[in-house]
Amino acid sequence: MASTFKIALALAVCSLASPALAQDDGPRFCPNRPGLGSSTCTTEAGRLGAELGVADWTLNKTDSGRSDSVAIGDSFLRYGLDDRTELQIGFVAYTHVYDRIGASVVKDGGFSDVRLGLRRNLIGNDGGDIALAIEPYVTLPAGQSAVSDGDWSAGLIVPSSFSLGGDLSLGATAIVAAAVDKDGDGRHFSATQYLGLSHPLSPEIGLTGEVGLRYDDDPAGDVWAPVASASLSWTPRDLWQFDIGTVIGLDGDSDDAEFYIGLSTLF
Numbered sequence: 001m002a003s004t005f006k007i008a009l010a011l012a013v014c015s016l017a018s019p020a021l022a023q024d025d026g027p028r029f030c031p032n033r034p035g036l037g038s039s040t041c042t043t044e045a046g047r048l049g050a051e052l053g054v055a056d057w058t059l060n061k062t063d064s065g066r067s068d069s070v071a072i073g074d075s076f077l078r079y080g081l082d083d084r085t086e087l088q089i090g091f092v093a094y095t096h097v098y099d100r101i102g103a104s105v106v107k108d109g110g111f112s113d114v115r116l117g118l119r120r121n122l123i124g125n126d127g128g129d130i131a132l133a134i135e136p137y138v139t140l141p142a143g144q145s146a147v148s149d150g151d152w153s154a155g156l157i158v159p160s161s162f163s164l165g166g167d168l169s170l171g172a173t174a175i176v177a178a179a180v181d182k183d184g185d186g187r188h189f190s191a192t193q194y195l196g197l198s199h200p201l202s203p204e205i206g207l208t209g210e211v212g213l214r215y216d217d218d219p220a221g222d223v224w225a226p227v228a229s230a231s232l233s234w235t236p237r238d239l240w241q242f243d244i245g246t247v248i249g250l251d252g253d254s255d256d257a258e259f260y261i262g263l264s265t266l267f
Helices: 004-016
Strands: 048-061 065-082 085-101 104-110 114-123 130-140 153-165 168-180 187-200 205-218 221-237 240-249 257-266
Touching (some): 168 205
Antiparallel strands (some): 048 257, 065 085, 085 104, 085 114, 114 130, 130 153, 153 168, 168 187, 187 205, 205 221, 221 240
8 A cells, every 4th residue: 555655745746736717607618627536517408528638648667667558539528418417428549558578569559448427416516615426437348458458347436526715626536436357357346536626827727736546456456556646727718628737656556657638628
Protein backbone atom coordinates (compact mmCIF):
# COMPACT_ATOMS: atom_id res chain seq x y z
CA MET A 1 0.00 0.00 0.00
CA ALA A 2 1.17 3.58 -0.61
CA SER A 3 3.13 5.16 2.21
CA THR A 4 1.63 7.87 4.42
CA PHE A 5 4.16 10.33 2.99
CA LYS A 6 3.00 9.76 -0.58
CA ILE A 7 -0.66 10.14 0.32
CA ALA A 8 0.14 13.38 2.17
CA LEU A 9 2.04 14.62 -0.86
CA ALA A 10 -0.92 13.86 -3.09
CA LEU A 11 -3.29 15.77 -0.82
CA ALA A 12 -0.91 18.74 -0.87
CA VAL A 13 -0.93 18.73 -4.66
CA CYS A 14 -4.74 18.65 -4.58
CA SER A 15 -4.91 21.66 -2.29
CA LEU A 16 -2.80 23.79 -4.63
CA ALA A 17 -4.86 23.38 -7.76
CA SER A 18 -8.47 23.58 -8.81
CA PRO A 19 -11.08 23.51 -11.89
CA ALA A 20 -14.60 23.73 -13.03
CA LEU A 21 -15.85 26.77 -14.69
CA ALA A 22 -19.03 28.44 -13.58
CA GLN A 23 -22.01 27.71 -15.84
CA ASP A 24 -23.34 30.69 -17.79
CA ASP A 25 -26.99 31.01 -18.79
CA GLY A 26 -27.75 28.71 -21.70
CA PRO A 27 -27.75 24.96 -22.38
CA ARG A 28 -26.30 22.82 -19.62
CA PHE A 29 -22.68 22.06 -20.58
CA CYS A 30 -20.67 20.05 -18.05
CA PRO A 31 -18.04 17.80 -19.67
CA ASN A 32 -16.42 14.96 -17.76
CA ARG A 33 -13.13 16.14 -19.20
CA PRO A 34 -10.60 16.95 -17.93
CA GLY A 35 -9.44 15.26 -14.75
CA LEU A 36 -10.01 11.99 -12.91
CA GLY A 37 -13.48 12.33 -11.43
CA SER A 38 -16.89 12.44 -13.11
CA SER A 39 -19.32 15.31 -13.60
CA THR A 40 -22.54 15.27 -11.57
CA CYS A 41 -24.84 16.86 -14.15
CA THR A 42 -26.51 15.35 -17.21
CA THR A 43 -26.90 16.40 -20.83
CA GLU A 44 -30.22 18.11 -21.54
CA ALA A 45 -32.96 16.02 -23.15
CA GLY A 46 -32.51 15.60 -26.89
CA ARG A 47 -28.97 17.00 -26.95
CA LEU A 48 -25.70 15.17 -27.61
CA GLY A 49 -22.48 15.87 -25.75
CA ALA A 50 -19.25 14.72 -27.43
CA GLU A 51 -15.89 14.49 -25.65
CA LEU A 52 -12.73 13.50 -27.48
CA GLY A 53 -9.26 12.72 -26.23
CA VAL A 54 -7.15 13.81 -29.18
CA ALA A 55 -4.04 12.09 -27.81
CA ASP A 56 -3.26 10.36 -24.51
CA TRP A 57 0.25 9.07 -23.73
CA THR A 58 0.87 6.74 -20.78
CA LEU A 59 4.22 5.49 -19.44
CA ASN A 60 4.74 2.53 -17.12
CA LYS A 61 8.26 1.50 -16.07
CA THR A 62 9.23 -1.77 -14.39
CA ASP A 63 12.53 -3.36 -13.33
CA SER A 64 12.62 -5.31 -16.60
CA GLY A 65 11.62 -2.57 -19.05
CA ARG A 66 8.99 0.00 -19.92
CA SER A 67 5.66 0.25 -21.70
CA ASP A 68 4.45 3.26 -23.68
CA SER A 69 0.92 3.53 -25.00
CA VAL A 70 -0.68 6.26 -27.08
CA ALA A 71 -4.48 6.41 -27.28
CA ILE A 72 -6.02 8.36 -30.17
CA GLY A 73 -9.72 9.16 -30.30
CA ASP A 74 -10.72 8.48 -26.69
CA SER A 75 -14.42 9.15 -27.30
CA PHE A 76 -17.23 9.68 -24.78
CA LEU A 77 -20.75 10.42 -26.09
CA ARG A 78 -23.61 11.54 -23.81
CA TYR A 79 -27.23 11.79 -24.99
CA GLY A 80 -29.91 13.38 -22.79
CA LEU A 81 -32.99 11.19 -22.30
CA ASP A 82 -34.87 13.53 -19.96
CA ASP A 83 -34.11 16.45 -17.65
CA ARG A 84 -32.06 14.29 -15.24
CA THR A 85 -30.98 11.22 -17.23
CA GLU A 86 -28.41 10.62 -19.96
CA LEU A 87 -27.22 7.61 -21.95
CA GLN A 88 -23.45 7.17 -22.44
CA ILE A 89 -21.11 5.27 -24.75
CA GLY A 90 -17.33 5.35 -24.54
CA PHE A 91 -14.51 3.79 -26.58
CA VAL A 92 -10.99 4.49 -27.86
CA ALA A 93 -10.62 4.46 -31.63
CA TYR A 94 -7.02 3.24 -31.57
CA THR A 95 -4.36 2.56 -28.93
CA HIS A 96 -0.75 1.86 -29.91
CA VAL A 97 1.21 -0.17 -27.33
CA TYR A 98 5.02 -0.23 -27.41
CA ASP A 99 6.63 -2.61 -24.87
CA ARG A 100 10.38 -2.88 -24.32
CA ILE A 101 11.48 -5.77 -22.12
CA GLY A 102 15.24 -6.15 -22.03
CA ALA A 103 16.43 -6.25 -25.64
CA SER A 104 13.05 -7.25 -27.07
CA VAL A 105 10.41 -4.88 -28.43
CA VAL A 106 6.72 -5.70 -28.87
CA LYS A 107 4.36 -3.40 -30.79
CA ASP A 108 0.61 -3.92 -30.86
CA GLY A 109 -2.67 -2.04 -30.60
CA GLY A 110 -6.21 -1.66 -31.84
CA PHE A 111 -9.77 -0.62 -31.04
CA SER A 112 -10.80 -0.67 -27.37
CA ASP A 113 -13.56 -2.31 -25.38
CA VAL A 114 -16.88 -0.40 -25.35
CA ARG A 115 -18.36 1.15 -22.21
CA LEU A 116 -22.14 1.71 -21.88
CA GLY A 117 -23.48 3.82 -19.03
CA LEU A 118 -26.56 5.60 -17.71
CA ARG A 119 -26.25 8.67 -15.47
CA ARG A 120 -29.09 9.86 -13.25
CA ASN A 121 -28.72 13.17 -11.44
CA LEU A 122 -30.28 13.16 -7.98
CA ILE A 123 -29.49 16.67 -6.68
CA GLY A 124 -28.22 19.93 -8.15
CA ASN A 125 -28.46 19.32 -11.89
CA ASP A 126 -28.75 23.05 -12.58
CA GLY A 127 -26.55 24.41 -9.81
CA GLY A 128 -26.71 24.71 -6.04
CA ASP A 129 -24.41 24.04 -3.10
CA ILE A 130 -24.66 20.23 -3.38
CA ALA A 131 -24.84 17.96 -6.43
CA LEU A 132 -25.07 14.16 -6.57
CA ALA A 133 -25.55 11.56 -9.29
CA ILE A 134 -25.37 7.80 -9.82
CA GLU A 135 -23.97 6.14 -12.91
CA PRO A 136 -24.16 2.36 -13.46
CA TYR A 137 -22.13 1.06 -16.39
CA VAL A 138 -21.01 -2.08 -18.17
CA THR A 139 -17.93 -2.63 -20.35
CA LEU A 140 -18.17 -5.04 -23.28
CA PRO A 141 -15.12 -6.94 -24.63
CA ALA A 142 -15.32 -5.49 -28.15
CA GLY A 143 -11.66 -4.51 -28.44
CA GLN A 144 -8.71 -6.17 -30.08
CA SER A 145 -6.75 -8.53 -27.84
CA ALA A 146 -3.81 -6.20 -27.15
CA VAL A 147 -6.04 -3.55 -25.57
CA SER A 148 -9.05 -5.57 -24.38
CA ASP A 149 -9.77 -6.90 -20.89
CA GLY A 150 -11.07 -10.06 -22.55
CA ASP A 151 -14.38 -10.22 -20.67
CA TRP A 152 -17.24 -7.99 -19.52
CA SER A 153 -17.09 -5.87 -16.40
CA ALA A 154 -19.62 -3.68 -14.58
CA GLY A 155 -19.67 -1.04 -11.90
CA LEU A 156 -21.29 1.97 -10.28
CA ILE A 157 -19.94 5.54 -10.25
CA VAL A 158 -21.21 8.04 -7.65
CA PRO A 159 -20.00 11.60 -8.39
CA SER A 160 -20.74 14.47 -6.00
CA SER A 161 -19.74 18.09 -5.50
CA PHE A 162 -20.00 20.56 -2.62
CA SER A 163 -19.68 24.35 -2.67
CA LEU A 164 -17.11 25.65 -0.18
CA GLY A 165 -17.87 29.31 -0.84
CA GLY A 166 -16.00 31.92 -2.85
CA ASP A 167 -16.30 29.89 -6.08
CA LEU A 168 -14.33 27.06 -4.45
CA SER A 169 -15.88 23.59 -4.62
CA LEU A 170 -14.96 20.08 -3.55
CA GLY A 171 -15.59 17.18 -5.92
CA ALA A 172 -15.66 13.52 -4.94
CA THR A 173 -16.16 10.49 -7.19
CA ALA A 174 -16.52 6.97 -5.76
CA ILE A 175 -16.41 3.88 -8.00
CA VAL A 176 -17.08 0.24 -7.16
CA ALA A 177 -16.76 -2.41 -9.85
CA ALA A 178 -16.61 -6.06 -10.75
CA ALA A 179 -13.35 -5.76 -12.70
CA VAL A 180 -11.87 -8.40 -15.00
CA ASP A 181 -9.06 -10.50 -13.53
CA LYS A 182 -5.56 -9.81 -14.82
CA ASP A 183 -5.54 -13.17 -16.65
CA GLY A 184 -8.86 -12.33 -18.37
CA ASP A 185 -10.75 -15.17 -16.67
CA GLY A 186 -13.30 -14.08 -14.08
CA ARG A 187 -13.91 -10.91 -12.07
CA HIS A 188 -12.90 -9.39 -8.76
CA PHE A 189 -13.82 -6.45 -6.51
CA SER A 190 -12.35 -3.03 -7.33
CA ALA A 191 -12.90 0.33 -5.63
CA THR A 192 -11.65 3.82 -6.49
CA GLN A 193 -11.97 7.20 -4.79
CA TYR A 194 -11.12 10.57 -6.38
CA LEU A 195 -11.06 13.91 -4.54
CA GLY A 196 -10.44 17.34 -6.04
CA LEU A 197 -10.73 21.07 -5.46
CA SER A 198 -11.97 23.41 -8.17
CA HIS A 199 -12.03 27.15 -8.72
CA PRO A 200 -12.37 29.21 -11.92
CA LEU A 201 -9.29 31.28 -12.74
CA SER A 202 -11.37 33.36 -15.16
CA PRO A 203 -14.68 32.98 -17.03
CA GLU A 204 -12.80 30.96 -19.69
CA ILE A 205 -10.04 29.12 -17.80
CA GLY A 206 -10.15 26.53 -15.02
CA LEU A 207 -7.40 24.65 -13.19
CA THR A 208 -8.06 21.22 -11.68
CA GLY A 209 -6.21 19.44 -8.89
CA GLU A 210 -7.13 15.91 -7.80
CA VAL A 211 -5.87 12.85 -6.01
CA GLY A 212 -7.09 9.29 -6.33
CA LEU A 213 -6.61 5.83 -4.88
CA ARG A 214 -7.64 2.60 -6.65
CA TYR A 215 -7.81 -0.80 -4.91
CA ASP A 216 -8.02 -4.02 -6.93
CA ASP A 217 -8.52 -7.34 -5.14
CA ASP A 218 -7.10 -9.27 -8.10
CA PRO A 219 -6.36 -12.99 -7.56
CA ALA A 220 -2.88 -12.33 -8.98
CA GLY A 221 -2.23 -9.91 -6.09
CA ASP A 222 -3.77 -6.88 -4.41
CA VAL A 223 -3.16 -3.55 -6.14
CA TRP A 224 -3.12 -0.18 -4.37
CA ALA A 225 -2.58 2.58 -6.94
CA PRO A 226 -2.48 6.22 -5.72
CA VAL A 227 -2.23 9.07 -8.25
CA ALA A 228 -2.20 12.87 -8.40
CA SER A 229 -3.53 14.90 -11.31
CA ALA A 230 -3.45 18.48 -12.61
CA SER A 231 -5.34 19.74 -15.66
CA LEU A 232 -6.28 22.95 -17.41
CA SER A 233 -9.51 23.68 -19.30
CA TRP A 234 -10.22 26.56 -21.68
CA THR A 235 -13.68 27.54 -22.92
CA PRO A 236 -13.12 30.19 -25.63
CA ARG A 237 -16.77 30.16 -26.72
CA ASP A 238 -20.10 28.75 -25.59
CA LEU A 239 -20.37 24.94 -25.78
CA TRP A 240 -16.70 24.39 -26.72
CA GLN A 241 -14.01 23.35 -24.25
CA PHE A 242 -10.35 22.42 -24.81
CA ASP A 243 -8.23 20.72 -22.17
CA ILE A 244 -4.75 19.52 -21.28
CA GLY A 245 -3.69 17.47 -18.28
CA THR A 246 -1.27 15.11 -16.60
CA VAL A 247 -1.48 12.26 -14.08
CA ILE A 248 1.46 11.17 -11.93
CA GLY A 249 1.70 7.77 -10.25
CA LEU A 250 2.63 7.84 -6.55
CA ASP A 251 3.44 4.15 -6.12
CA GLY A 252 4.83 1.20 -8.07
CA ASP A 253 1.31 -0.15 -8.73
CA SER A 254 0.34 3.06 -10.57
CA ASP A 255 1.33 4.03 -14.10
CA ASP A 256 4.32 6.36 -13.84
CA ALA A 257 2.93 9.22 -15.92
CA GLU A 258 0.13 10.19 -18.27
CA PHE A 259 -0.28 13.27 -20.46
CA TYR A 260 -3.36 14.11 -22.54
CA ILE A 261 -5.08 16.77 -24.63
CA GLY A 262 -8.71 16.84 -25.70
CA LEU A 263 -11.88 18.77 -26.43
CA SER A 264 -15.60 18.72 -25.65
CA THR A 265 -18.70 20.19 -27.27
CA LEU A 266 -22.49 20.04 -27.16
CA PHE A 267 -24.82 19.60 -30.13
